[in-house]
Amino acid sequence: MDAETLAVFRAETEGLVETLEERLLALQATPEDRELIDGVFRDLHTLKGTGAMFGREDIAGFLHDFESAFEAVRSGAAEVDAPLVAISLRARDHVAALLEAEGAPGGEAILADLARHLGKEAGAEEGFALDLGEPPPAAGAGPWQLTFKLPADTLVLGGKPELVLAELRELGATRLRARIRDVPPLPLLDAAELHLGWEVELPAEVSEDAIRDVFLFHEQGLELTLARAEGAPPPAQPAPETSISPAEPAPEGPTAAAQPRPAPAAPPSAAEPRDASAAAPAAKPSAHMRVPAERLDDMMDRVGELVLAEARLVDIVARSGDPSLVAVTEDIQRLTAAMRDTTMSIRMTPISTITGRFRRLVHDLTSKLGKRIAFVAEGEETELDKTVVERLTEPLMHIIRNAADHGLEEPSGRAAAGKEETGTITLSARYSGAEVLISLSDDGRGLNREAIRARATARGLLGEGAEPADEELFGLIFAPGFSTAAEVTELSGRGVGMDVVKRTIDGLRGAIEVTSRPGEGTSVTLRLPLTLAIIDGLLIEVAGERFVLPLAAVDEIVELPEALAEPGARGNAFLDIRDSLVPFLRLRQLLQSSGVPGPHQKVIVVTSADGRVGLVVDRIIGSNQTVIKQLSPLHAGVKTFSGATILGDGAVALILDVPQLVARGRLEADGREAA
């Protein structure tokens, strides 16, 4: 098996496992949806068949009973109920585990549960194994006498009698004779039908299976007799069952293989329209192609390099001034930009690729918490860069867990509050400019303003007697170590988590907003950039070192007044910009740079979660297309950078993470004040 085919296999089975989960979860809500049932069956069937083709008996064998269970549902002999879905979801997880590690344990218990559920004993049905064993040839038997007549429709169906005869010859056939007695009189002759029969003798040592194998595709309607020739030493055992004596068959004597043809078995009429209705929705994925994610990353890297090379080219051409070179360079710039946009659009992935996991999570939480929870997803088709989507999964799961655990009330509590007993968690996604907004809303009890304030004050996150606006106060639940849950539950952990959510979103250059109304619910909105791979950057210099700031964060650039050039004097950490005071941070300090700044420092005013903040730099070099390269895990502890990029001269420059930088600067400023 070549690596490429295996890669296709992996991508395909992973996709199947995903859609299977989505369909099972959807089936829970609408257990009679024929399309879903067909879909689940098809997923199971394809997983089993594909697994078997790739020698994965562990997968194929395991799925056999599940396929049968859904076959029964499909044919109307059984119904979908919650336990069947639950067991099937476990089976789906087990298949995912098998795909990770061949022969992973745990399947027996699931099969036993399925069998119990279906009301039969596990292992009663062996089913799947293909019997390849051959019976031992009868020792000392004589040569075979074979008489056969192929089905009349052989030619129509594309059967090739000459190939049958050729195969028999290969087995050593002799004394081949055609029998024409069944050929009808000419007026009745249909040229498309086959009426010839043959007689042939085959050597004794050829096995019966080998002979029957020749007729593999002609079993239906085949007339065949096979017997040991006379004069052969009497077989020690009775002659093979299938042989018929005497060798000459009665003209229309049906042989063992030639069973009466069943009436063309039309499927139950109810099945027909179903096929047709299934056609429309299933047509969706047909024009798509699965590509290993690494190839997309590679492609993005190449485009990144192209953008970098283009930057160098533009630099050189600008100095040469050769008009024909300028024209070609403009073409290349245009193509590069188009290439970049196309590549980025290929990387765009709909949110729906991860909502399946959320449905699953809510399903699991429902039983764990003893609450009734519905999950609704809106705008699932909204697309984000695949890296963003991948990294969003964990934070979103965390927010959902929190909503289910703390936000939604028990059914009794909801009833008492005059709400429906089933709480709803809604995920909605939509575009907003170059951003995507993803909201997770619940219709639970809402955040407890006073509890948050008390906790924040106790934790020193809020001054005594402070009266923050809702937005500011609710934002504090993302502060490290903050948690208002009185008791620590198994699910939402111990106050770690929400700060991790914040960090992840910050890392994606996104922002979080929280709104909440008592008794009505809470809504957490994430604002995320559409893409992460290439950004417009502002190249700056601090103490001879170059850094990149995301241009999207930059509001304006002003000169640092001479009076403020030197750090030190107290009370001067503000700039007066058009009559508003803007606090500023010196990057030289934050970046632990050495040396003394020159006279003309610049202030880059950025918008952060806490309003406008100035960042003091030595020099602005200019804007550039910044290809973001992730930092190594070895630098995971360094929070002030969201990545690195390679500049036109080949040097590496770090990309400043503005929210982290501002937060850190604030921290240091507080530290200085306290000292």
Add this chain to the structure above:
Amino acid sequence: MTRTVLVVDDSPSVRQMISNTLKGAGYAVVTAEDGQAALDLTKTMRPDAVITDQNMPRLDGLSFVRAFRAAPQNKGVPVVFCSTESQASVKEEARAAGAIGWMVKPFDQQKLLGVMSKLVSA
């Protein structure tokens, strides 16, 4: 003369596996991801043999074969089902629809090539 085999299966990996095997043995291969795609394809070309899966979205194997057989130009083109199902009733249904034979999944390369040698003269 190169013989062309149409491979119909909704599983890309199975398609690729069968294609590789057949191509390795000197056949030309055309693939379709379901019965409907296969049917559309056969309006523009006539394969020397067809290998089809049964369970597929849009148009399943049986329906595909029925429609395929209904077109006069496809007379004499052998169709083989390959499926994990092996009950006699399904095989009979396939035969009635116009398939010449049935191959039970899983099968290995040798088996596949053996089957092809029964269907297509070299």
Add this chain to the structure above:
Amino acid sequence: MSKHTPARHGMDLAGDMVTFRLSGEVLAVPAAQLREVLEPVQTTRVPGAPQFVSGLVNVRGSVVPLADLRVPLRMPHPGGAEVSRDAADDARILVLELPLAGQASVVGVLADSVHEVTRLAPEALEEIPAVGTRWPPRYVAALGRWAGEFVTIPDLPAIFADFLAGEAGNSHRPGEAGNSHRPGAPAAGPHTDAEG
């Protein structure tokens, strides 16, 4: 090969090794891990990063962290952080492929000079004694002899795994961890002072 646990015996010491010099000592790493040897290139300082991995370099279009083994091995530091600029003409960067947090990663390792690819005779390899060596014993996979000198084979998987777990090279102050440092015993809890 090794997982990212400090499994020193998992290292393949029987194959070809690359020997190099660092702070006057001869070290060796499996040649199978070596991708290339670079002459010193422009290094970008990472403000706030631990001294062990204080820089980044561009290796054929990839951003690669540059590690200084002198930190975890507690070797003397002649040039402080300005290593690459002070380095002599012989200085090189060994570009190694290592598993980091379970992922194959590329890491640059500083060397004062690179000698040769050689095979260390198995009989020339010794298990390191638990006491009496200059190096933190848990970071040394084996000691050997080459061209009449001692060769130290650092346990890179252990060094990097410990660093990622927040234990190893972040200590800037030598002697902090002392000689009584027993493998696995102290500092097992989650460390959150990585930023400090």
